[in-house]
Structures are given as C-alpha cells and as structure tokens.
Amino acid sequence: MRAVVHDRYGPPEVLRLEDVERPVPKDDEVLVRIHATSVNRSDSGWRSAKPWFARFFTGWRGPKRRILGGELAGEVEAAGASVTEFAAGDRVFGAIGFGAHAEFVAVRASRALAHMPAGVTFEEAAAVCDGFILAFGCLKPARLEKGRRILVYGATGSIGTAAVQVATHLGADVTAVCNTKNVELVRLLGADRVIDYTTEDFTKNGETYDVIFDAVGKHSFRRCRRSLTPGGMFITTDGGFMWHVPVLILLTRWFGDKRVLLPVPEYTKADVLVLKELMEAGKYRAVIDRRYPLEQVIEATRYVETGQKTGNVVLTVAGESGS
Ligand SMILES: NC(=O)c1ccc[n+]([C@@H]2O[C@H](COP(=O)([O-])OP(=O)(O)OC[C@H]3O[C@@H](n4cnc5c(N)ncnc54)[C@H](OP(=O)(O)O)[C@@H]3O)[C@@H](O)[C@H]2O)c1
Numbered sequence: 262m263r264a265v266v267h268d269r270y271g272p273p274e275v276l277r278l279e280d281v282e283r284p285v286p287k288d289d290e291v292l293v294r295i296h297a298t299s300v301n302r303s304d305s306g307w308r309s310a311k312p313w314f315a316r317f318f319t320g321w322r323g324p325k326r327r328i329l330g331g332e333l334a335g336e337v338e339a340a341g342a343s344v345t346e347f348a349a350g351d352r353v354f355g356a357i358g359f360g361a362h363a364e365f366v367a368v369r370a371s372r373a374l375a376h377m378p379a380g381v382t383f384e385e386a387a388a389v390c391d392g393f394i395l396a397f398g399c400l401k402p403a404r405l406e407k408g409r410r411i412l413v414y415g416a417t418g419s420i421g422t423a424a425v426q427v428a429t430h431l432g433a434d435v436t437a438v439c440n441t442k443n444v445e446l447v448r449l450l451g452a453d454r455v456i457d458y459t460t461e462d463f464t465k466n467g468e469t470y471d472v473i474f475d476a477v478g479k480h481s482f483r484r485c486r487r488s489l490t491p492g493g494m495f496i497t498t499d500g501g502f503m504w505h506v507p508v509l510i511l512l513t514r515w516f517g518d519k520r521v522l523l524p525v526p527e528y529t530k531a532d533v534l535v536l537k538e539l540m541e542a543g544k545y546r547a548v549i550d551r552r553y554p555l556e557q558v559i560e561a562t563r564y565v566e567t568g569q570k571t572g573n574v575v576l577t578v579a580g581e582s583g584s
Contacts (some may be wrong), residue, residue, distance in 0.1 A: 264363035265558045266327040270310040273562035278555070281328075284367035288341040291370050293353060295335040295578045297387035298361040300553075300561045301419055304329045307359070308562075330361030330576075334377060334386035344370045352377040354386035354537075356394055356528040362558060364578055373528035378540035385547035388573035389423075390528070393536045393545065396423035396476065398526020399496055400431075403472040407432035412463060412470045412488070415477025416452065417443040420498055422548040422572045424476050425450045430544050436470065438463055443571055446548070464488050472496060482509055482521045489519050496522045548572025555579075 262283040267275045286292040306312070307319045307329055319325060334354040337347045347353060347370055355374035360366040368374055373394070377386045399420070405411060411428050415421045416437035428435045429451030437452035444455045456463050469490045473480075478499020485495055497506065509521040526532075539545035550571040553561040555578050565574050 262364040263555065264328050265330070265555065267308055267324055267329070268327065269323055270308065272309070273559045273566065275308065276329075276558050276562065278558070281363070283365050286339055286341045286367040287369075288343045289369055289371065290341045290367045291344055291347050291353070291374070292338045292340075292365055292367050293333060293335045293374075294338045294365055295333050295361055295363060296383035297334045297578060298330045298555075298576045299332045299387050299391065300558065300565045300574050300576060301331060301391050302565065303331055303391065304362075305562065305566055326359045328360045328363050328366075330363065330366075331358050332356050332387050332390050333361040333366065334383040335578075338365065340370070346370050347374075347376075352383075352386075354378075354390060355530075355533050356390035358528065362555065362576065371530065373530050373533045375530060375533040375537050378537045381540055381547070384549060384552060384575045384577065388547040388549050388575050389536060389540070389545070390533060392419035392423035392573065393427070394528050394532045395420045395498065395526055396427050397532055397535070399476075399498060399522075399524045400424060400427055400472075400474065401526075402522055402524065403474070403494060403496060405431040405433040405472070408434070409472065410434045410436070410470045410490075411472040411474060412436045412438065413452075414438045414463075414473065414475045414480050416447050416450075416455075417571050418477050419570075419573050421476035422447075422450055424474055425452050426539075426545050428474075430539060433472075436463070436468070446571065450546075450548070469493070475499075482513075482519075486519055491518045494520045494522055496524065498523070549575055551575070552577055 264281045266279045337351040354377045411433045413424045417439045435452045436454040437447040438456045441457050473485045475497040482495045513520045552575045
C-alpha cells in the first residue's frame with residue numbers, strides 16, 4: 262500500500278510517499294481502508310520533534326512511528342476474530358494518533374473509533390475528531406451551561422472552531438475573537454458576539470467572562486486576568502513547554518481567585534460517540550479550509566504550518582472525493 266513515511270525529524274520535506282506492507286489486523290483490531298485523513302498541528306509537532314519533549318513519545322534518536330496521521334475516515338476492510346462492534350463495509354471515523362497518512366491502517370476496535378455519522382462525507386468525518394476532542398476535553402473543567410460567559414480566543418483554528426460549537430451547544434454565552442475575514446464564519450458556528458482582533462482589544466473593553474479559552478496558545482493569563490470574573494478560569498491549549506505556564510497552573514491553584522489550566526485531553530471512543538450524535542443532530546459541522554491529495558502531503562503540511570488555516574486541512578486518499 263502507499264503511505265507517507267519519515268525516517269528523521271525535520272521540516273515537511275522529510276515526508277515522502279512510499280510503498281509499504283499493508284498491515285494485518287490482530288484479533289482485536291480492524292483494518293480500515295482510509296478515504297480521507299487530515300494534517301494537523303500534532304502531526305507537525307511529532308515530525309519536527311518540537312517541542313523537544315515530543316521525543317519522549319515519538320523516539321529519542323529518531324521517529325519510532327514512520328507514518329503520521331491522527332485522524333481518519335474510511336471503510337472497514339476486515340475485522341479481527343474478537344471484534345463485534347464493526348464489520349467489513351462499515352464506514353468509520355476517529356482519532357488514532359498515528360498511522361492514517363496511508364491507504365490502510367490497523368486500529369484496535371476499542372480505541373477512539375466509531376461508525377460515521379449519517380449524512381456526512383468522508384472528508385467531513387476526517388476533519389472533526391481531533392479539534393472536537395481537544396476542545397471538548399479542554400472545556401470540561403469550565404462547567405459550561407446557560408448563563409456562563411466564555412470568550413474563545415483564536416476561534417478560527419481547528420480547536421477554536423470546535424470550541425465555539427461545543428460552548429454554543431452547552432448553552433453558554435459565547436464571545437469569539439478572530440480576524441476580520443472569518444467574522445461571518447464564526448457567527449455561523451454559533452457565537453453570540455464576535456470581536457475582530459484587528460480592530461478591538463478584548464482586554465480593554467471592560468467586559469468580563471467566567472472562562473477565557475485561548476484555543477490557539479497565543480494569549481496570556483497576565484494580559485487576560487482583568488477580563489475574568491472572580492472565580493474565572495484561563496484555559497490554554499499551549500505553553501506547556503514555556504516555564505511560566507506550569508508555574509502559573511500551580512500558583513493559581515493555591516493563591517488568588519482565578520485559575521490557569523492547560524488540559525491535555527485523551528482521545529476516547531466516548532467523545533467520538535458524542536461528536537457523532539451532535540453531527541447527526543445538525544449541532545456540529547466540519548470546517549474545512551483546504552483539501553489536498555495524499556501525494557501533496559508536503560504542500561498541505563507547509564500550509565498547516567503557516568498557523569493561518571481556518572479550521573482543518575484534509576488529505577484525500579486514492580482520489581476519493583468524499584461522498
Ligand atoms: N492541549 C492539547 O492537548 C493540544 C493538542 C494539540 C495541539 N495543541 C495546541 O493547540 C493550539 C491550536 O491548535 P490548532 O490546530 O487549533 O491551531 P490552528 O488550526 O493551526 O490555528 C490556526 C488559526 O489560529 C488563528 N490565529 C493565529 N494567530 C492568531 C493570533 N495571534 N490571534 C488570534 N488568532 C490567531 C488563525 O487565524 P488568523 O491568523 O486569520 O487570525 C488560524 O485560523 C496549537 O498551539 C497547538 O500546539 C494543544
């Protein structure tokens with residue numbers, strides 16, 4: 262089968278398409294024929310081994326896992342003897358961490374994999390799991406419900422577009438901060454108010470929020486803290502490798518009435534099932550910026566690494582167009 266492989270850490274150019282052996286599913290695994298996958302910030306982090314501690318997971322001297330690709334949508338080609346949840350021909354989607362930049366992948370059936378939501382294309386299904394699970398997991402401590410006010414900073418990224426939809430679904434009052442060109446999109450995703458960061462600084466308008474979610478890791482507790490209500494939370498997605506964020510997490514746990522959190526959510530089947538339900542109910546949609554064929558993985562990765570994609574970037578496999 263064809264797969265995108267890499268044998269050393271480095272820039273997008275270390276990726277190359279190669280013929281590799283098709284995996285054989287074990288008893289508790291399914292073999293998935295991949296129709297679409299994505300390129301996201303985690304793929305970039307694993308490939309470049311940045312931040313440095315990524316090497317604890319991906320291999321100290323070089324990549325242990327040659328094939329990247331954390332999200333997938335496709336069809337079950339074969340199911341192992343002990344698998345009862347899936348059968349050949351089932352359409353599935355999920356977040357598996359590695360291995361999806363290929364024509365086939367073998368995945369344990371118990372992992373974050375579920376039947377695809379009805380009425381959704383392979384491309385859409387491949388573009389939703391990572392952002393949703395990270396946003397949903399990061400927002401769990403925020404106890405969002407009707408009457409709680411949240412500001413989502415970086416509302417146009419993969420995690421940001423998911424966060425706006427999750428917070429809206431939970432009934433919170435949502436203010437989204439983004440660039441001029443995406444104001445309309447973010448409104449369509451459900452934001453009650455949108456602040457264009459090119460014309461307004463939300464930290465200076467006197468408004469306060471129960472939760473400020475920095476979905477893109479570009480803001481700071483220091484600058485935001487006066488925009489938080491007493492008891493408020495600053496939740497960030499990034500900064501674990503900058504010394505001050507872990508220190509702030511500890512300090513705000515014991516001192517003051519505002520907290521800093523940096524959750525690191527796990528991919529779970531339960532969360533994929535929640536997402537499936539929301540999509541089928543029309544309460545969550547995929548936001549896809551660009552689509553590339555698998556062969557153009559380097560171009561797709563370069564685009565992701567501009568840090569300016571809107572939502573998600575999809576890779577289509579074997580010329581699939583999505584339906
Ligand atoms: N906590 C975890 O477990 C975890 C896991 C994976 C990733 N992450 C982190 O989560 C962060 C977000 O990832 P992502 O994939 O959602 O990012 P992304 O999709 O690459 O974010 C890109 C978006 O961010 C917006 N943006 C860029 N700079 C901005 C700024 N200064 N102010 C406001 N918006 C800005 C861009 O819009 P404009 O440029 O048009 O404004 C673009 O739409 C990353 O830092 C990543 O390292 C965390």
